[in-house]
Amino acid sequence: MNIFVCVKQVPDTETKITPTGDGSFIETSSIKWIMNPYDEFAVEQALLIKADNAESTVTVVRVGSTQDTEALRTAMAMGADEAFLVETTENLDSYMTAKALKGAIEKSGKTPDLILSGKQAIDSDALQVPQILAQMLDLPSVSVVVGFEKDGDKITLKREVEGGALEVYEVTGPTVVACNKGLNTPRYASLPGIMKAKKKPLTTLSLSDVGVSDGDRKLKFSNFQLPPEKPPGKKFDAMDEAAAAGVVSEVVGLLRTEAKVI
Amino acid sequence: MDFNLSPEQKEFKEHALKFVKNEIIPVAQKFDESGEYPREIFQKAWELGLINTSIPESLGGNGFNNLEACLITETLAYGCMGMNSNFMANDLALLPILIGGNEEQKKKFITPFTESFKIASFCLTEPNNGSDAAGIKTTFTDKGDHWEVNGDKMWITNAGYADLFVVYGTIDPELKHKGISCLVMEKGVEGLEIGKKEDKMGHRASDTRGLKFNKVKVPKENMLGNPGDGWLIAMKTLDHSRPLVASSAVGGAQRALDCAVEYSKERTQFGKPISAHQAIQMMIADMAIKVEASRLLVHKAACMADNKQRNTDIASYAKAFAADSCMEITTDAVQIFGGYGYSKEYPVEKLMRDAKLLQIYEGTSQIQRLVIAREVLNK
Structure with missing residues (x-):
């Protein structure tokens, strides 16, 4: 079984x-990078499936810069077998990202039986890439998944909907599954795992290798700003x-006239 | 000279820190209060490769060098100095076997520690012999087909849970350090009496007990090296373990600094955060200098050990300076927290209590200075 994790x-x-300075993005030089926490649930799920299905492989795919390959290395240290990186320093939009991921999956030479990802990235919070990717690959997709059970070819997925209710889906192979917190408890990368990850294959591709060009851009980022600072609170003695x-x-007067909450 | 860690070493530290932040820091205070032994955390850390850092690859270990072992120890101590004492005691007990044991002994005693989670104790100190280690009174008597062990040990970490004890004794007290010998005792042997858990000021999550040996029979093949080799084995063990103990002081000190920095930005007095007051800034700056200077000494001592250079002097500088600094830094952290720092609701009073032991165990700060003075004066 070929499992891909984005x-x-x-x-x-x-x-x-x-x-x-120009507001086009955020300063990236001093940032400490981590794997998107929702993606950790996707990696863990892939590893759980692999543990129950001999001959399975887990391939992680990422789009981004080579400066720091933390997320891919962490995934391989946790137990993934192989990684593909589509290298770019640009801030891609969701459509370009999905197209690049699709290209990388195709370049891997393996036909995906299952594609997992986090339900959203905690930085851009777009919640779009898994769905666009599924559309591009003409695959079904289920998002905000908190339950995953595999029985032969049948996968039963539980998905959170508003109000705390669960929707239950039954799917058969290849599907894009976007994972939510609660699905599992991601394992820690062990130190021997970190050492083994060094020897696992990491293939780097360019945007042109995966067929993505500037013409694919649907969204232009023009003005990143910090949220306005909260005005200082008032203290009363x-x-x-x-x-x-x-x-x-x-205080009652101010709550009426200034805060307008009563 | 390059002071940077390798990408892999940075990863070790980062992933260890993730474990520490999720699994140790949230429960450290609870274990400190109850004095419960953190066996599950110990085991989890073992599963992630954070324990028994000294075991080479040839025996199934991770083959970390001394510097890497120090990075891991610093990170574990950042979470809880007390729990780290339990963890570190495993290495301290396995080192004499790695240093003085023959291939058969290494295979027999070390390999099980790589295959499943096991706990070990290093037994040198006695009720009446701490700094004067050469004066130990525990006797090993040759009974033909076995050694008979009689005597007492004190302040033995992990003693209540250990699967294996590395015990120092003398074949003849008249021989002083030339009579010191070292053997491996397995748990449950007849005549081995394990005392009650000591009620300590700090390191409350670490298990510390006295031991009594009453005609304990130990097989001849459990002696490490020859009778009389124990002193050299102990000294070599301490040369290797001293950077580890020093790095645990760096971890505790870094934690105190981080707590103080965070709190000083939140706490407001005279209309601004206390971090904006120079009085606090001076303290924070001094704390930061000491943490980094301690860490550099530790790294130098560890790198020297890795390069097979004699590090007795530098390792003692590192142990003395890091432990003393940790005591000062944790004390200053309590001061910066003010009244809240003195309360158990905040983490720094525990750090201050835990720091004190680092100046005492594995060679007091005064013994380190005796070693250092001897090294400097005899150069």
Whole structure:
């Protein structure tokens, strides 16, 4: 069984984000990169399937820069067999990313039996790539998946919908599955795993190798900004009991006139 | 000279830190309070290759060098110095076998530690012999087909859970350090009495006990090297393990610095975060200098060990400086936290209690200075 996992490298949630001077993107030089946390569920699911299905291979695919290959190395240290990187320093949109992933999967020479990914990347939060990829490959797709059971060729997927309800889907092979938190508990990369990952094949492709050009761009990023700073809160001194009553009426007044919440 | 770690070494540290942040830091305080032995965490760390860092590849280990072992130890101690004492004690106990054991002994005693999760204890200190290690009183008596062991040990880490004990004793107290010998004792042997868990100021998640040997029979083939080789084995073990202990001080100190930096940005006094006050800035700067200087000394001592250079002096600088700095830095962290720092609701009082032991075990800061002075004066 050929299992593909699409992963993205995203800034660590603890990293301080700064937009570039021209606003076209964020400063990337000082960022600490990690594998998109939702993608970890996808990698773990692939490894669980592999453990139950001898002869399976897990191939991770990523689009991005070669500067730091953290996400691919982590996936291989966790147990994935092989990796493909489509190299670009550009900030691709979802359509271009999906097209590049499709190209890389095709270049691998393996026909996918299952494609897994995270439901969204925690940086751009577009929630589009798995669905566009499925459309391009003419495959079904199920997103926000929190339950995965494989029985022969049949896969039963549980998907979260609003209000906490679950939709249950039954699919048969090749499908794009976008994973959500709760699906499994991703394993840690072991130190021997990190050493073994060094010897696993990592193939680098260019955008032109996978048939992506500037003409594919559907979305242009023009102005990255930090969210506006929260105005400072107001403090009221009610330690003096005599003043407390006055403070209460002042606060109530402000909640009515300024905050307009009561 | 290149001070950069290799990409692989950086990855070791990062992945170890991820484990520490998810599995150790959230529960460190709970274990500190209950004094419960963190066996499950120990086992999980073993499964990820973070334990028994000294075992070479030829015996089924990961083949880390001393520097890499230090990076891992620093990271584990960043999570909890107490738990790290348990973890590190495994290496300390296995090292004498790796250093002084023959191939058969290595295969018999070391390989099981790579195949399944096992715990070991290093037994040198006695109730009346700490710094004066050559004066130990535990006796090994030749009974023809076996050694008979009699005596007491004190402050033995992991003792209540160990599968294997590496025990130092003397074949003749008159011979002083020339009589010191070292043998391997397996758990459950008749006459081995394991004491109660000591109620300590810090490192409360580490298991520390006394041991009593009452006519314990140990097979002849469990002696490491020849009778009388124990002193050299112990000294070589400490040369290798000293950078590890020093790196655990770096980990604890880094944690205290990180806690203090974070808190100083949140806590407001006189209308601004306390990090904007020079009084706090001076303290933070001093803490940062000491952490980095300690780390550099540790890395130098470890690299010297890896290059097979004699590192007795530098390893002692590293141990003394890192341990003393860790004590100062954790004390300053409590000071920066003020009243909150003195409360168990915040993490720094534990760091301060844990730091103290680093100045005491594996050669006190004073013993390190004696070693250093001897090295410097005899140059």
